[in-house]
Amino acid sequence: MSKLYIVPSPVGNLGDMTLRAIETLKGVDLILAEDTRTSSFLLKHFGIDRPLQSHHLHNEHKTVERVAERIAAGQSVALVSDAGTPGISDPGFLLVRECLRKGIAVECLPGPTALIPALVVSGLPCDRFMFEGFLPPKKGRQKRMTELAALGVTVVFYESPYRVVRLLEEIGLHFGPERPVAVVREISKKFEEILRGTAPELVAHFARTEPKGEFVVVVGV
Secondary structure (H helix, E strand, C coil): CEEEEECCCCCCCCCCCHHHHHHHHHHHEEECCCCHHHHHHHHCCCCCCCCCCCCCCCCCCHHHHHHHHHHHHCEEEEEEECEEECCCCCCCCCHHHHHHHCCCCCCEEECCCCHHHHHCCCCCCCEEEEEEECCCCCHHHHHHHHHHHHCEEEEEECCCCCCCHHHHHHHHHCCCCCCCCEECCCHHHHHCEEEEEEHHHHHHHHCCCCCCCCCCEEECC
């Protein structure tokens, strides 16, 4: 049936792709991908041969209405991101909102995300937590850190290898040098690594070891 499907993709290990996700992607009329090169590899691996179209942060404002019109006209469309669940620090929200505004059915499949595995394996309290994702690079960043530090709950960040040391330094400054921190790197991949300590201790670690890969940083209470 004509519908928008939100389809999670593996954050690293291709074995995390669900059977339902594969079946859904094989059955739709069009697949929207954050990066068609990354998704082409995934689709080829699972023998999925469907039309592929780019849908990313830089063009989604222009394309959401056109995509919604295609679904309203009877097509089924799936949205995938480079890794994890679309809409979680990835493109997806604008398209979901436009489809719902037009009365179009939206279905989100359960599946991989870096957030939950990192939170659970951190060993930090996960009964109440705040997912912040990527902090703004400049405007409002310090104010936001101060607000998060005052919440009294576990806070989860996403960060790149180029800015993770800066983030840890700011955590030590705003949350305090004694707050427990877990850094989870390359979730589900060959070189997955979990580092635990205080922010200053982790900054010292990365002064000796160059940060590589994608990071989830969990700050406890």
